[in-house]
Amino acid sequence: MTPTMTTAARLAGLPAGLDLAAADGEALHPEAAAESPLSIRGLTVSYGEKPAVFSVDATFPDGALSAIIGPNGAGKSTLLKAALGIIPRLSGEVSVFGRPIDAARARIAYVPQRASVDWDFPTSVLDVVSMGLYRRLGLLRRMRSEERAHALACLERVGMTDFADRQIGQLSGGQQQRVFLARALAQGADLYLLDEPFAGVDAATERAIIEVLKSLRAEGRAVVCVHHDLSTVESYFDHVFLINVRRIAEGPVASTFTAGNLQATYGGRLAAGHIEQLRLGGGTA
Amino acid sequence: MHAEFVQLSLTPILIGIFASVACALPGNFLILRRQALIGDAISHVVLPGIVVAFLLTGGVASMAMMLGAAGAAVLAVLLIEAVKRLGRIEPGAAMGVVFTSMFAGGVLLLEQSDTSSVHLDVQHALMGNLESLIWFKAKGWHSLADPAALAALPDELPRMALVCLVVVALTVIFWRPLKISTFDEGFARAIGLPVAAIGFGLVVTAAVAAVAAFDAVGSIIVIAMFICPPAAARLMTNRLEAQVLWSVGFAVLAAVLGYVFAGYGPLWFGGAEAVSAAGMIAAVSGLILGLACLFGPCRARVGQGRDPAEA
Numbered sequence A: 001m002t003p004t005m006t007t008a009a010r011l012a013g014l015p016a017g018l019d020l021a022a023a024d025g026e027a028l029h030p031e032a033a034a035e036s037p038l039s040i041r042g043l044t045v046s047y048g049e050k051p052a053v054f055s056v057d058a059t060f061p062d063g064a065l066s067a068i069i070g071p072n073g074a075g076k077s078t079l080l081k082a083a084l085g086i087i088p089r090l091s092g093e094v095s096v097f098g099r100p101i102d103a104a105r106a107r108i109a110y111v112p113q114r115a116s117v118d119w120d121f122p123t124s125v126l127d128v129v130s131m132g133l134y135r136r137l138g139l140l141r142r143m144r145s146e147e148r149a150h151a152l153a154c155l156e157r158v159g160m161t162d163f164a165d166r167q168i169g170q171l172s173g174g175q176q177q178r179v180f181l182a183r184a185l186a187q188g189a190d191l192y193l194l195d196e197p198f199a200g201v202d203a204a205t206e207r208a209i210i211e212v213l214k215s216l217r218a219e220g221r222a223v224v225c226v227h228h229d230l231s232t233v234e235s236y237f238d239h240v241f242l243i244n245v246r247r248i249a250e251g252p253v254a255s256t257f258t259a260g261n262l263q264a265t266y267g268g269r270l271a272a273g274h275i276e277q278l279r280l281g282g283g284t285a
Numbered sequence B: 001m002h003a004e005f006v007q008l009s010l011t012p013i014l015i016g017i018f019a020s021v022a023c024a025l026p027g028n029f030l031i032l033r034r035q036a037l038i039g040d041a042i043s044h045v046v047l048p049g050i051v052v053a054f055l056l057t058g059g060v061a062s063m064a065m066m067l068g069a070a071g072a073a074v075l076a077v078l079l080i081e082a083v084k085r086l087g088r089i090e091p092g093a094a095m096g097v098v099f100t101s102m103f104a105g106g107v108l109l110l111e112q113s114d115t116s117s118v119h120l121d122v123q124h125a126l127m128g129n130l131e132s133l134i135w136f137k138a139k140g141w142h143s144l145a146d147p148a149a150l151a152a153l154p155d156e157l158p159r160m161a162l163v164c165l166v167v168v169a170l171t172v173i174f175w176r177p178l179k180i181s182t183f184d185e186g187f188a189r190a191i192g193l194p195v196a197a198i199g200f201g202l203v204v205t206a207a208v209a210a211v212a213a214f215d216a217v218g219s220i221i222v223i224a225m226f227i228c229p230p231a232a233a234r235l236m237t238n239r240l241e242a243q244v245l246w247s248v249g250f251a252v253l254a255a256v257l258g259y260v261f262a263g264y265g266p267l268w269f270g271g272a273e274a275v276s277a278a279g280m281i282a283a284v285s286g287l288i289l290g291l292a293c294l295f296g297p298c299r300a301r302v303g304q305g306r307d308p309a310e311a
């Protein structure tokens, strides 16, 4: 009856609602219920003299789709990277399912911004997806047929099976983004962190990706996306985290994604007209 | 004829092959990481190491020279990292600062000390002495089974073979981490790979290969082999596995053809003397790269097949 039962149940493919063992566990250990998939305390990161992220607290909910929202240069990518230990932090604590990040890496899948890699790299689509199996394969073990099948199934989930042998440079931006998502799926994680998965993708890809993310939520997993399109926040996400170097607001979309909070996040950069178009602030929608 | 080949040509060709392969293998990853010039940097910074080793030991024993050179290479790698971190400047500039100042330091040391009497000249540093690495005791192919003859093989051969073997083994063992961290550093860190250690290990491996090759065949081969075979190989395939195999093939081809052309080419054209084998090997590797640029099947890479409307 430990919190890890949740994982066991998920790996067995049980939907969250049927995860009775975990529910029992939480009843016995009330603190376990508070174990957020990703919890950040007092995170400060600086590239130069001015901090890019300053003293940020964040707690993302389990079994939900969360958005990190803020203007360009607000520190959204920096927040994710520092939380994952990809870049050093000046201060702050990060816990993943209640454990230090290094003890929880097997439960995390990270999808970097698409532009962060060289798509000319000599590798195939299936090869990139197989990189998601590294923690399982280790240094030398050869991929077995079931692992290959798993990688192909992940490609299938994002509708990219036909492209398995393509060189990754010969894909459209949307297709590249799907390959990145398939690699994350191959990791079989419980927490998915995605940096702008909808940036520069075609409409079909956007639909495919949100469907996959919603199916992950249905499996009881936590998904956190850096997101830039304010018009889709309400239809895609359950929880928002607004940031502009500092934390502005955080909570359920219905109560937190308000005109007032957006104004505070974007300042003058978001014209009143834009906010008007989103029909926020209770009423018109 | 055979006896002469085994005595005069077999060991230089083998040493050339091992040196070329040992440099070409890490070169594949260095190029993909945009660090190709590190081979160049290393071959410059070994000069002060060799001079210091000479000053300390007073001799030109190969082992001391190798250690001096390797020490200088590792020091250079650390300095480049430090300059990059502390100075917040881009890697190319950091490399430039470190290797020019270390090379200058080496020249100064050389001038200040009385090393002019020994064979520490630029010609040697650049071209090595591949042609002189002959196997005196060999009487023919059967000498390969003769312990006494084998004991008289030039030191450079077993040393270069060992370094080549180590480089091959490291490449095979660390293939996945190398590939993943070269392609996507952020992802590699997120899954817990020790990315900094992998990068450092790669550069140190390249440095060891460069230093061993530098000693046997001179810096010109080192610089050429880090870049030409891998770059040519990239134009032949879109798979890293195949690229690395192509690069090994090209390295071997350049070593063999370069040696043969250097020895016999001038005679074919009516010249009297052979030209430097090291120089010719480097030239052949450049020629292979040129041919790959013209005829390689995977030349049109950037944006190929991309649908701009979709992006």
Ligand SMILES: Nc1ncnc2c1ncn2[C@@H]1O[C@H](COP(=O)(O)OP(=O)(O)O)[C@@H](O)[C@H]1O
Residues within 6 Å of the ligand: A047, A048, A052, A070, A071, A072, A073, A074, A075, A076, A077, A078, A079
């Ligand atoms: N590698 C870097 N070096 C220096 N400054 C950086 C680096 N990456 C990001 N920054 C700066 O940090 C701030 C936050 O960047 P980022 O986290 O990428 O913003 P966002 O993802 O919200 O657009 C920006 O001002 C950006 O210019």
Ligand SMILES: [Mg+2]
Residues within 6 Å of the ligand: A076, A077, A078, A113, A226
């Ligand atoms: Mg960003």
